[in-house]
Amino acid sequence: MAHDIDSLDSIGVVGAGTMGSGIAQVAAVAGYDVIMRDIEQEYVDNGFETIEGSLNRLVERDSLSADEADAAQDRITGTTELADLADADLVVEAAVENLDIKQDIFVDLDEIVKEDAVLATNTSTLSITTIASATDRQDSVVGIHFMNPVPIMEGVEIVVGERTDDEVVQLAHDFSEDLGKKTWESDDKPGFVTNRILMPWINEGVRAFDEGVATKADIDRGMKLGTNVPMGPLELADHIGLDICLHASETLHEELGDRYKPAYLLKRKVEAGDLGKKTGRGFYEYE
Numbered sequence: 274m275a276h277d278i279d280s281l282d283s284i285g286v287v288g289a290g291t292m293g294s295g296i297a298q299v300a301a302v303a304g305y306d307v308i309m310r311d312i313e314q315e316y317v318d319n320g321f322e323t324i325e326g327s328l329n330r331l332v333e334r335d336s337l338s339a340d341e342a343d344a345a346q347d348r349i350t351g352t353t354e355l356a357d358l359a360d361a362d363l364v365v366e367a368a369v370e371n372l373d374i375k376q377d378i379f380v381d382l383d384e385i386v387k388e389d390a391v392l393a394t395n396t397s398t399l400s401i402t403t404i405a406s407a408t409d410r411q412d413s414v415v416g417i418h419f420m421n422p423v424p425i426m427e428g429v430e431i432v433v434g435e436r437t438d439d440e441v442v443q444l445a446h447d448f449s450e451d452l453g454k455k456t457w458e459s460d461d462k463p464g465f466v467t468n469r470i471l472m473p474w475i476n477e478g479v480r481a482f483d484e485g486v487a488t489k490a491d492i493d494r495g496m497k498l499g500t501n502v503p504m505g506p507l508e509l510a511d512h513i514g515l516d517i518c519l520h521a522s523e524t525l526h527e528e529l530g531d532r533y534k535p536a537y538l539l540k541r542k543v544e545a546g547d548l549g550k551k552t553g554r555g556f557y558e559y560e
């Protein structure tokens with residue numbers, strides 16, 4: 274069967290966390306049937322709670338009608354069984370950022386899904402080719418890198434593995450655009466386009482603060498007013514999660530060498546449990 278957008282009805286999502294729940298939501302809003310899997314029912318339930326909250330906010334802002342929000346929720350089914358994704362035409366994997374876990378998921382998906390189903394990963398830093406190598410369908414594995422928060426962020430980075438088929442790359446673009454997103458393409462090189470450039474920028478912001486170049490507020494203010502970005506590096510790090518930034522930086526450091534070395538203060542804050550907005554404290558404090 275041809276890999277084209279008309280062949281997509283059912284979307285599988287692996288992981289119901291921050292990204293998985295967001296991906297399930299935007300796919301359901303666009304009219305796809307979605308089956309969302311996590312390892313424990315509690316995590317699936319949390320995913321549904323996140324989706325409900327996000328849809329309610331969109332309704333309050335008049336971005337969506339209440340009927341559309343209800344219909345989207347009805348199109349999402351939750352499960353703890355990966356086997357329930359058997360009928361999915363496209364699966365987007367958004368489990369934790371761990372190569373062994375992702376490869377295990379792809380080995381299982383390769384067995385479970387139809388021969389012509391496409392497998393996508395939302396990884397931020399891991400190699401699409403390495404993940405795909407665990408399967409017997411490397412040509413049907415592609416990176417669809419959504420940004421956080423998925424329902425709000427317009428950009429999606431399409432990452433092309435060593436053996437990804439052109440038709441599958443096109444499908445990834447078409448699917449993302451069908452969700453109302455705008456895409457760009459990256460080769461499967463460490464960090465792709467976004468994190469390769471973003472992580473050193475964040476680390477340099479942290480170092481500048483640690484070395485007393487300016488106050489954290491002035492570092493963020495300077496970068497916003499001086500370079501026209503919506504958030505400064507310290508604010509953005511808090512928003513992403515300092516543990517996620519550290520993990521991404523460590524992966525890039527391993528692959529690309531010293532210019533990607535994580536800032537000392539970033540490590541110290543993660544060790545202290547100050548992970549940013551999600552723990553109420555990172556470089557700033559949150560309610």
Ligand SMILES: NC(=O)c1ccc[n+]([C@@H]2O[C@H](COP(=O)([O-])OP(=O)(O)OC[C@H]3O[C@@H](n4cnc5c(N)ncnc54)[C@H](O)[C@@H]3O)[C@@H](O)[C@H]2O)c1
Pocket residue numbers: 287288289290291292293310311312313316366367368369370371374378395396397398418419420421513517
């Ligand atoms: N959070 C971000 O800003 C962001 C942005 C872009 C991409 N990503 C990528 O998206 C992926 C998910 O990140 P997240 O922030 O949603 O993480 P998260 O921790 O919020 O959610 C991950 C979920 O995966 C589940 N999980 C673990 N093993 C699983 C398995 N075998 N099968 C199914 N589910 C499993 C966990 O229980 C958890 O609910 C990662 O690869 C991450 O790098 C994250």
